Amino acid sequence: MPASPLAPAWLSFPEDVNALRPLEWAAGVSRSENDDALSIQGISVTDLAAEFGTPLYVMDADDFRARARAFKNAFDAAFQDICGGVDVYYAGKAFLSFDVARWVKDEGLRLDTCSGGELALALRAGLDPENIGLHGNNKSKAEITKAIEVGLGRIVVDSLDELERVSQIAEQLGKQANVMLRLTPGVHAHTHEFIATAHEDQKFGLSMVEGDPLLDGAGEVEGKSPAAVAVSRGLKDPNINLLGLHSHIGSQIFDTDGFALAAERMVTFLGAMSQDHGVVLKELDLGGGFGIAYTEQDEPRTPEELSTQMAEIVKSTCAKVGIESPRISIEPGRSIAGPSTFTLYEIGVRKTVIVDSELGDSPRHYVSVDGGMSDNARPVLYDADYSAVLASRTSQADAIISRVVGKHCESGDIVVKDAYLPADLTAGDLLAVPATGAYCWALASNYNYLGRPAVVAVSGGEAQLMIRRETEDDLFDRDLGAK
Numbered sequence: 001m002p003a004s005p006l007a008p009a010w011l012s013f014p015e016d017v018n019a020l021r022p023l024e025w026a027a028g029v030s031r032s033e034n035d036d037a038l039s040i041q042g043i044s045v046t047d048l049a050a051e052f053g054t055p056l057y058v059m060d061a062d063d064f065r066a067r068a069r070a071f072k073n074a075f076d077a078a079f080q081d082i083c084g085g086v087d088v089y090y091a092g093k094a095f096l097s098f099d100v101a102r103w104v105k106d107e108g109l110r111l112d113t114c115s116g117g118e119l120a121l122a123l124r125a126g127l128d129p130e131n132i133g134l135h136g137n138n139k140s141k142a143e144i145t146k147a148i149e150v151g152l153g154r155i156v157v158d159s160l161d162e163l164e165r166v167s168q169i170a171e172q173l174g175k176q177a178n179v180m181l182r183l184t185p186g187v188h189a190h191t192h193e194f195i196a197t198a199h200e201d202q203k204f205g206l207s208m209v210e211g212d213p214l215l216d217g218a219g220e221v222e223g224k225s226p227a228a229v230a231v232s233r234g235l236k237d238p239n240i241n242l243l244g245l246h247s248h249i250g251s252q253i254f255d256t257d258g259f260a261l262a263a264e265r266m267v268t269f270l271g272a273m274s275q276d277h278g279v280v281l282k283e284l285d286l287g288g289g290f291g292i293a294y295t296e297q298d299e300p301r302t303p304e305e306l307s308t309q310m311a312e313i314v315k316s317t318c319a320k321v322g323i324e325s326p327r328i329s330i331e332p333g334r335s336i337a338g339p340s341t342f343t344l345y346e347i348g349v350r351k352t353v354i355v356d357s358e359l360g361d362s363p364r365h366y367v368s369v370d371g372g373m374s375d376n377a378r379p380v381l382y383d384a385d386y387s388a389v390l391a392s393r394t395s396q397a398d399a400i401i402s403r404v405v406g407k408h409c410e411s412g413d414i415v416v417k418d419a420y421l422p423a424d425l426t427a428g429d430l431l432a433v434p435a436t437g438a439y440c441w442a443l444a445s446n447y448n449y450l451g452r453p454a455v456v457a458v459s460g461g462e463a464q465l466m467i468r469r470e471t472e473d474d475l476f477d478r479d480l481g482a483k
Contacts, residue, residue: 004401005359007418010297014420018394023293023300024387024434026060026340028458036394038432041461045344045391045430048463052454054430055371056344057441059466061103061459064340064437068107071303071332078307082315083325086307089133091288091333092118094438095341099457099466101125110153112331116143123150133180137203138162144169148177156180156246156285158205163230163240170239179234180285182246183208183227185265187258204248206230208269231273231281244283244326245270251289251334256301260313262286267314271321280323286310288331292338294435295387300335334438341437343376343453344391345369345415347429348407352400365402367421369431372406372413374450376436377443380412388416392430395422404431408448441467449475 003013018036020029028041038045040060048058068090075086089112090104096118104111105127113119114135122132133154134147139162147155148170157163157179170177184205206227224232234242249262263286274280291300310330318325349368354361378384388404400423404416416433425431444452451470456463476482 004362004364004420005357006355006362006364006401007420010295011418011420012296014399017397017399017420017422018390020389021293021296021387023298024295024339025342026063027066028060028063029342029434031394038389038391038430040458043458043461043463045432048456049344049346049392049430051463052456052465053469054344054346055369055375055453057341057375057436057453057455058344059341059437059455059457061099061340061457064100064336065103065107067336067340068104068109071330071336072108074303075307075310075328075330078304078311079314079325079328082311082318083327087327087329089285089329089331090336091331092122093442094333095337095440095442096121097455097467098125100337101127105131110329112333116140116146119143119146119152129153135182141165141169144177145173148173148175151175152178154178154180154243154283156182157230158182160206160226160230160233163233163237167237167239176239176241178241178243180243180246180283181206181227181230181234182248183266183269185247185249185262185269187249187262187265208265227269228273228276232277235277235279242281244281244285246285246287248285248287248331249289252291253289254291254299254301256306256309259286259306259310263310263313264317267317267323268321270326271318271323274321274323280326282326283329284314284326285329285331288333288335290332290335292335292435292438295385297385303332303335338435338438341440341455342432342434343371343436343440345371345404345431345433347425347431348427350425350427363400365400365421365423365425367402367404367425367431368407369404369415370407371450371453372408372415373410374406374408374445374447375453376415376433376440377445378439379414379417380410381443385418386416386433386435388419388421388431388433390422390425390429391432395424397422397424399423404433408450446470446475451475 032039072088079086089110091112110131111122112133129150130153135156137158166177182205208225208227210225234240351366352363373380399420402421406413454469455467457466
């Protein structure tokens with residue numbers, strides 16, 4: 001069967017519909033020699049489905065830890081002669097559980113949280129508060145209070161309003177707050193609009209553009225940018241321990257030029273602040289957002305490539321502006337969690353429709369699975385692309401352009417928009433979607449009253465339930481009318 005005119009330009013017709021593209025899968029995933037089913041560290045997905053049910057998030061825990069270790073080692077090596085190494089903050093929003101928090105700690109990483117719940121989990125998991133950060137553009141009084149009370153390593157302040165709020169709470173508690181200032185370096189990353197976070201017209205960060213009209217007439221800060229004003233206020237405020245600056249240009253980014261430009265602008269700004277105040281801030285967080293492979297169109301950079309380029313730009317810019325390099329930190333959350341996990345579904349209803357295209361009528365195969373937007377909201381939120389493979393067996397049937405859809409009462413409930421899958425898929429077959437370790441379980445919902453799936457972690461060839469599946473009792477427990 002030839003390639004379909006319905007396929008996007010980037011999707012190639014497969015030579016082997018059963019093949020796995022290594023970049024999209026955890027290291028432990030392969031085809032079983034016994035029955036050709038997908039396996040992880042030698043455990044067949046058919047056995048996992050029988051024991052734990054579907055939908056099911058299947059995590060290669062050893063792969064997760066290896067990726068965490070790779071980022072730490074690569075960035076430490078690249079920056080060793082510049083600033084003595086790098087603090088790697090795992091972004092908890094990608095995927096967070098008690099086990100994950102402990103793995104992060106064991107591998108020498110720190111943890112970035114962005115809510116009171118994530119912070120509570122980190123503390124209960126036994127992480128040192130000094131190795132935890134708190135993010136967010138609108139932190140509550142309770143969240144800020146908790147962070148200051150426990151002596152959190154950093155509170156990433158997002159606005160002048162929040163800087164004042166943190167100062168007031170710190171004064172009430174009789175303590176200093178450790179603060180990083182999140183700036184918007186004006187770099188429009190090549191990614192989806194909703195996950196590009198360093199341009200001016202969005203909710204995050206302090207602008208570096210001078211002449212904010214809302215600051216006119218503010219005495220010594222007149223004509224300055226909000227970022228410069230925040231530095232000035234933070235250095236003068238006895239309730240604030242101003243550690244340094246933070247930037248984040250977005251997520252799922254492959255073009256390293258954006259990271260380089262952001263780093264150059266941030267270091268240059270540090271130099272300007274040093275001239276204004278006679279103080280070189282000690283820390284600089286360059287964020288994360290490093291892209292991963294969801295489909296064949298994605299070619300992620302290695303930690304070695306990323307660290308080498310970022311180290312070169314920091315070193316050269318620091319020399320140019322005449323300052324010593326601050327301590328560098330990064331946040332590669334998606335790049336660690338994403339490829340470590342795949343989602344396992346059971347196929348139910350199938351149908352073929354005829355679609356009118358420029359080259360005539362063409363068939364598209366619709367494959368319905370037992371999950372959907374409640375376990376992976378990224379396609380409907382960001383128009384994200386994924387791939388899929390038949391997991392419970394191999395097939396010699398023709399490859400047909402297919403769309404994997406969920407069971408929710410929404411026409412936009414699409415899991416994989418475009419994939420070539422075998423034409424002989426049948427009810428009861430298992431389908432696997434790779435690279436679902438980041439922002440899938442974290443964004444999971446109970447839409448249509450579906451329980452959130454379980455998470456199974458595989459390590460050393462053994463599978464262990466890490467997060468159990470939600471039951472009907474769980475769903476009804478908070479509804480007081482059910483009592």
